[in-house]
Amino acid sequence: MFVTPVEHLLTALRQVLDVPIYTKVPMRPEDLFLRLDVTSNEMSSPSSQETTIAVQAYGVDQDDTINLLGALRFILADEIYARNPKILWWEEVTGPVEFPDPDTDNHYRWQLTGTMTTTLT
Template sequence: MTIPNAERVALGYLRDALDVPVFQIPPPSPPKRYVRLSRVGGGARNRVTDTAMLSISAYADDPGDAADLANAVREAMLAARGSRIAGTWCRWWTEATGPAFYPDPDREDRYRYQFSGELRLAIR
């Protein structure tokens, strides 16, 4: 049995799907617009599906651009349902929370919209 690395799968997928950089840990001087994601929980739903809870943040130097970027990420994640991503079967994506304006105290020069959801990946 092999449990996929959900962060690696989602990072690769979003990097291909979006026109902005996507990071797990942003560099000290990130670009004006970028996406950050991390696994914040979840677990094996059963013997064949890992359910990863992901936190996804969209950053931009304008609040409207940050909200638009968050929606672009949402659309990309919904499109991942039922597809093979880097050799891993994406069974499902569902939002747990929709985008919310959530200022980042460590990045006061950017606006952030954050949301979370479950990425269900096949265990091999």
């Protein structure tokens, strides 16, 4: 069965972060959560693919939101490979930047993007 790159990342992050992680903003969002949004995906070799992912931290408290994003950056840069052997590499491309979401009235949103390389085998 084929597992998408974002599913690999979701599984790995849920092992180490104590906040809900989604691919869509829920109807009734929690005070603090993460959202993963795939922006592109392509095969980079016959056995690997590169996926660009926007990682967004949402929170009702600005400091909590920024702290979550800081913890996330460390995990992605330093230990995500140990959490899921299908994840070969993470490279941050942009961010973090404040990125207000017009659909949420009381949440701050901070975003970074990165390219994740995963194995297809």
